[in-house]
Amino acid sequence: MINWTYFARRIPIAILCYTVGVIAxxxxxxxxLDIDEAQFVxxxxxxxxxxxxxxxxxxxxxxxxxxxxxxxxxxxxxxxxLCLLGLYHWLSFDTARRLGGDRAGVLALAASAxxxxxVWMSIQTTAHTLLVIVASIGIIHALxxxxxxxxxxxxxWLGVWAxxxxxxxxxxxxxxxxFLIACALNPTIRRQxxxxxxxxxxxxxxxxxxxxxxxxxxxxxxxxxxxMVKLNHPIPMLQPFxxxxxxxDGVLSLVISAFLWSGPALLIFLIGRRKxxxxxxxxxxxxxxxxxxxxVVIGLTAFGLIVLFADYHSVAERYMAPILAPTAILLxxxxxxxxxxxxxxxxxxxxxxxxxxAFAIVMLFGAERLSTxxxxxxxxxxxxxxxxxxxxxxxQDDAANxxxxxxxxxxxxxxDDIVLIWRGGDAPNKDTLERLPxxxxxxxxxxxxxxxxxxxxxxxRTFSFQRYSSHSPLPDQNSDG
Numbered sequence: 001m002i003n004w005t006y007f008a009r010r011i012p013i014a015i016l017c018y019t020v021g022v023i024a025x026x027x028x029x030x031x032x033l034d035i036d037e038a039q040f041v042x043x044x045x046x047x048x049x050x051x052x053x054x055x056x057x058x059x060x061x062x063x064x065x066x067x068x069x070x071x072x073x074x075x076x077x078x079x080x081x082l083c084l085l086g087l088y089h090w091l092s093f094d095t096a097r098r099l100g101g102d103r104a105g106v107l108a109l110a111a112s113a114x115x116x117x118x119v120w121m122s123i124q125t126t127a128h129t130l131l132v133i134v135a136s137i138g139i140i141h142a143l144x145x146x147x148x149x150x151x152x153x154x155x156x157w158l159g160v161w162a163x164x165x166x167x168x169x170x171x172x173x174x175x176x177x178x179f180l181i182a183c184a185l186n187p188t189i190r191r192q193x194x195x196x197x198x199x200x201x202x203x204x205x206x207x208x209x210x211x212x213x214x215x216x217x218x219x220x221x222x223x224x225x226x227x228m229v230k231l232n233h234p235i236p237m238l239q240p241f242x243x244x245x246x247x248x249d250g251v252l253s254l255v256i257s258a259f260l261w262s263g264p265a266l267l268i269f270l271i272g273r274r275k276x277x278x279x280x281x282x283x284x285x286x287x288x289x290x291x292x293x294x295x296v297v298i299g300l301t302a303f304g305l306i307v308l309f310a311d312y313h314s315v316a317e318r319y320m321a322p323i324l325a326p327t328a329i330l331l332x333x334x335x336x337x338x339x340x341x342x343x344x345x346x347x348x349x350x351x352x353x354x355x356x357x358a359f360a361i362v363m364l365f366g367a368e369r370l371s372t373x374x375x376x377x378x379x380x381x382x383x384x385x386x387x388x389x390x391x392x393x394x395x396q397d398d399a400a401n402x403x404x405x406x407x408x409x410x411x412x413x414x415x416d417d418i419v420l421i422w423r424g425g426d427a428p429n430k431d432t433l434e435r436l437p438x439x440x441x442x443x444x445x446x447x448x449x450x451x452x453x454x455x456x457x458x459x460x461r462t463f464s465f466q467r468y469s470s471h472s473p474l475p476d477q478n479s480d481g
Contacts, residue, residue: 042410159204
């Protein structure tokens with residue numbers, strides 16, 4: 001039999017080592033910013049309102065990390081993201097352990113290895129999505145503290161995590177409302193959570209969100225609409241199901257995304273229980289299992305109705321993040337393993353090892369964006385004219401990486417001239433030129449740069465750039481983010 005307590009006692013250290021390991025690996029593989037990391041360049045002042053349809057908290061975290069690292073953009077952004085990944089693992093483990101014991105805690109960590117958005121996507125990209133997942137698990141963790149009699153401290157944590165989620169990503173509110181409804185539907189949980197100390201949680205939440213609401217009375221709808229536009233992008237294989245006025249294809253996309261998010265983990269857990277006869281009873285108390293399950297069902301239903309009646313067409317997996325955040329905990333509580341546990345632990349450990357290795361192989365031998373020769377482009381720009389200029393580009397992540405390499409705006413400082421960069425050796429197209437102010441005038445020649453990728457693939461990538469003169473502000477470079 002597996003000594004679950006033995007594993008549970010060592011998991012916090014394992015999580016710490018894993019987090020440090022993936023941070024070191026990512027920093028060793030590339031000195032450049034990924035697309036989700038690049039969006040913060042030029043957007044880390046302590047503002048209540050940011051573009052790119054994002055609440056401010058993640059930008060603030062990046063700014064703090066920049067101050068601590070001497071404005072090293074890569075170290076700052078990577079450290080914030082992967083520390084949040086480590087926090088997700090610890091919160092999932094500790095929440096499941098408090099609810100169902102050592103076995104549940106270990107199995108929650110094992111289940112996380114089977115969630116592609118966690119074990120694969122989070123080590124290479126994502127930002128706000130990971131923060132909203134952490135906030136969602138933090139809400140559940142606070143509920144376990146309330147049920148264990150932690151008193152006012154637990155309600156403070158409930159308010160803090162609710163505020164973090166609200167400041168992290170707007171789709172958190174689907175999870176929060178679903179969670180509160182699920183709690184209200186359960187008499188036992190309702191009596192525990194909706195008590196006078198809950199006013200402390202509400203006060204923290206309102207205090208954190210009020211400045212943003214006041215500062216952006218007209219901005220939230222417009223900002224969110226920029227993000228919601230992505231839900232209108234049709235998926236070719238689902239277009240036969242597209243009906244006028246109703247997003248049938250969008251609902252199918254939501255179902256597919258939900259399966260891709262959590263389906264592999266569910267299947268592996270079910271396979272692991274085939275030999276268990278009799279099968280182990282679910283861990284933890286039934287009330288908490290019902291609340292978590294109802295939270296997911298209510299959240300998926302609400303999101304599905306929004307997609308259906310708003311006639312949206314596509315739902316990416318990351319949009320499901322807060323709703324499906326409790327997946328690992330739910331699997332650990334509902335499907336405890338006995339005879340299949342050893343195989344499950346081996347498979348999960350394998351994924352935790354293989355995912356970083358696969359990431360490294362792709363980085364070292366593929367044509368990944370993190371291998372793009374931004375340093376060569378930056379060197380050519382500086383050699384042509386060393387006077388600092390604002391960097392703009394047909395891709396926001398390309399412009400941000402070149403700006404960071406040069407330590408020019410928007411990475412730091414200000415300037416009047418603009419250097420426009422674009423991929424390929426042709427003249428800039430109309431969409432690329434729209435990245436410039438309308439009064440921009442070319443003051444330099446078009447220059448082509450061909451540089452090898454910064455890995456062992458042997459491939460090259462071509463960029464072009466041109467300097468312009470303009471004192472007007474740049475259009476929003478995150479408009480396609």
